[in-house]
Amino acid sequence: MSLAEVEARERRAQARGLYRALEVLRADMARRAAATMEHWDGLILRPEFVASARNLADYLALRRGDLVPFQAPLASLGLSSLGRAESHVRASIDAVLASLALIGGEGEAEYPPVEVFAAGPARLAARRDHLFGARRGNPQTRIMVTLPTAAADGPELIAQLLAAGADCLRINCAHDTPEEWAAMIGHARRLGAEMGRRVPVQIDLPGPKLRIKAVSGEEERLHVGESFEIVPALPRGKKKLRKSGRVQAVLSHPAQHAALTEGAAIWINDGRLRARVTDVSPERVICEVVSTPGKGARIRPEKGVNLPGTDLRVPALTEDDMAPLDFALRHADIIGYSFVQTGADLRALFAAIEERLPGRNPQDWPALMLKIETPLALRNLPALIVEAGGRMPVGVMIARGDLAVEIGFERLTEIQEEILWLCEAAEVPVVWATQVLEGLVKDGQASRAEMTDAAMSQRAECVMLNKGPHLAEGVEVLHDVLTRMDRHSNKKSPRLGALGLWHDF
Template sequence: MLDKKLIKQTLQEIKLLREELFHARSKLSDNETHFKSLLNLEHYMILRSKDRTELQEKLFLLSLSSLGRSYAHVAASIDTLYDQLSCWADKKSISKKKMKSFLHISISESITESSKNAAALFGGDVAAKLSKQKTAVMVTLPSHATENDGALIKELASEGVQVLRINTAHDDLSVWKKMAAVVEKINQRRKIEEKIRIFVDLAGPKIRTGAIQRLSLPVKIGSNKHQSEVLLSTTQSTMPQSRDPFTLEKIPAKIKIDEELFSELELGKTVTLYGVDGKKARIKIIDVRSDYVKGSIEKKIYIDEDSHLKYKIYESSVKDIVKQMESIRLYTGDTLVLTERDILGRSAEVETSGEVITPAIISCSFKDLSSMVQVGDPIFIDDGKIRLKVVKVVDNDIVCEVQNTKIKGVVLKEEKGINFPETFIKTAAITEHDKGLIDGILEFVDLLGISFCQSAKDVEELQNILTLKGCTDIGIVPKIETKQAVTQMPEILRQLLQWQSSGVMIARGDLAIEVGFANLASIQEKLLDICDAAHIPVIWATQVLEGQMKNNLPSRAEVTDAAMGGRAECVMLNKGMFAAETITILRHILHEMHQSFKKNRQLLSKETMWH
């Protein structure tokens, strides 16, 4: 039997909430670009402006919706509850006419609006999205994407990728145009709704570590754990083994030798390499080409300008050893100076007694930081691998103490991001460099990303730029990766709703550092919710299936993370050797999740697991 007292109390609370929602409508103009979405956003803000948990508990006890899934259609949900409770309280229910005039966006309309916005941004058929949620897949293009007549791009297209991302922090306009040309050729054979979209990520004011000085150091060749490849040539400089920054493939060490010795090398023969401290290692020739010879070295050895090779009666010194970046290894308690001065980074100068004469120092790419930071502010470098605390500021130098490192320390590297989670960095998200690129990018871009967007003004600036250029059909996607952006989300969304097509990227790499790793889970949930309220599609980004992408083996945590990405309208993958395999796995994960969930609603399909 229904509890009349509980019904009466609950009805009164719903009535007061309904009145608040009604007054929100009078503050908006019907002429707004996305009026219904804007109104629902305001309703969501009212719903979340107070603690509603007691009201939710009452609704639950009455077997009614507790509003936890009402974000995309707040007023419609409140009106439905009001009507039901009114009937139970023996009062006349609201008329259909009054309900229609008040709602302005029904539950079905909210779903249609969200699907329409997602289709406009990422492509696809609106009707198909209405019948069944389908999360789009975006993949970042590496520098070599146009090699072999764009074979990689064609493979990604065949795997069903809907969006390809170009990061303007790498390469240049000529490379991006070549990428776009391959995509355009593919799109010529597709229907409009099936065309691949191009997302261009403006680099923005990324603060990075500067260059580190190079030193003449011995070069390590080979390994004591396994046989390693080494290339011998007369043209390439001598350098250690490295990895391709995009594919992570190993690049063999190289040794430059005399032409006379090079011309005598034969397949299957052995060359002796003499290294530092009189040590030597044998290199067995496994491949002979016109421009290089590939060998297999048996163990680890260090070589310098005094090292040489012997083969039969021939001998050659090791030539042209490249200078290597100085290793700046930091430990907890060390001092590191971040400077605005244009100098090369270097490690600390230490006396034999262990006393530090001058601390380690490195420049940063952003000026005027010294006027913005305060003593005690935390600073993070390289995705949080190095944590610092500001000790003092001297002119253009920020003197920091290293807070946390591994027992063996951590190596400071060039071009690594620097985050200031407790410092408000006063800078526009769209830099002069970005503005200079926009004209060339407009030839092929479908979506423009605003890196380090902090406020609605950053969105408005790009809107103004595109309006002046007559490009109002280009989608705008602010990347949410700072603490300021999180606090300004309502204003950012309101500004986006003034534009024809827009979305939001939750860029969780920098965001995790800005808000704290322990807070990321709850904050990304809140961002999903408020975007749902505004009917604005979301891109789920950063390190999705990273292990699978680079090593062809995902971790269990990565699979769970990818599954949560199904709540977004698009999931972004980064670069990696195993892109095709990763896309297949991601699409399978998303398909399985969409059998049980649509956005944040659980679907009660027939369960066959236990039958």
């Protein structure tokens, strides 16, 4: 027997072994996915979301185990390593099984229809266009811009942003007034009509205020090893440092104060000041600073507060959200839902909307943007997607600022990848948000790391820029980066266009 014949026999044996192992994997996936779909029964009221939920169930079942042992052997046979199966999970496995059957000589192969592989990406692209606006040409990733107060003064700023490449606009109801929101939207609608395009507007509900409410000694810089106090309230008129020598601060939400137990972490201002609780009493909670910038950090009112490692069971919908919700239901294309964590949060919002729009089909409601900011929201993300998407158009925003603080900066890189994969499987558009090109937007110059981050954002359906004095320039640069990246990748898949730099090598 020749060497070639021996190698061919080994290849057939390898293919048969892989076929049997992958067949077992597929059967287990199908069984688990069916149980998941049964659990979700009753949540999916939109027929068009059934296929998306089923593919998500397949993906969750498939990714329960480690696929790494399959990948190199499949690739050595010239087959898919299942590394880009998100949008067509079951069809990808069936196609690999069919090819393994042919290579292994185990009968005729039954391949899934080619159309199956295009259906999921087509649904995702249509949902992207519905949420963020359609566009002719590149980039495929849309650009969302958070509007500053100045956008209410006249149409000029919004016109600059749209001309630079913005596709949709965001209004944060934690800032400005209803009159200013209405003016911004009026400018956007008129400009969109003049340009012959739809400019969607997302209106974010403020959500629970998890911030510093008041401080005594706010001008004091705190350094590592020093302590400050969290107190229920400041004595009347006490804004300066008290006799104890410690800065005192009041938190805006009682649930946060109640969650401060000995050893707990507390981060202020996106983690610029990090501390741990060393002593708890009814009168005060003493916190020792464990990390600050070299020059120290101040505690100031309105700065955000996070308790990493603590699940705060705080309702996402508050009384203060009701007036912005009334406004959003009249004007928004998308409602941004801050601090959503559980199905109960979704049902509270659905009930509030139904009360305000009695008898209206949820298909006619604004779309819903789930802002993923906490570990609890992250754990519940599949269920949140299905319950929301089963009722109304839905998207997911990776709120990377709060999320990084809550789960740890070092974990954010992998978690944002996993959110992208999960949402692609669910055929749900994703917004890549927080600090994109922040140096450019705020100071007029981007760092190298920010440019790389902007390039990575191309795998999401939309990228959000926050406000700053150089916002229009930021939009223009981001538009250029996304357009360039479209030549090279689509989601996780590299595009193998010609390498222009070395075409004559």
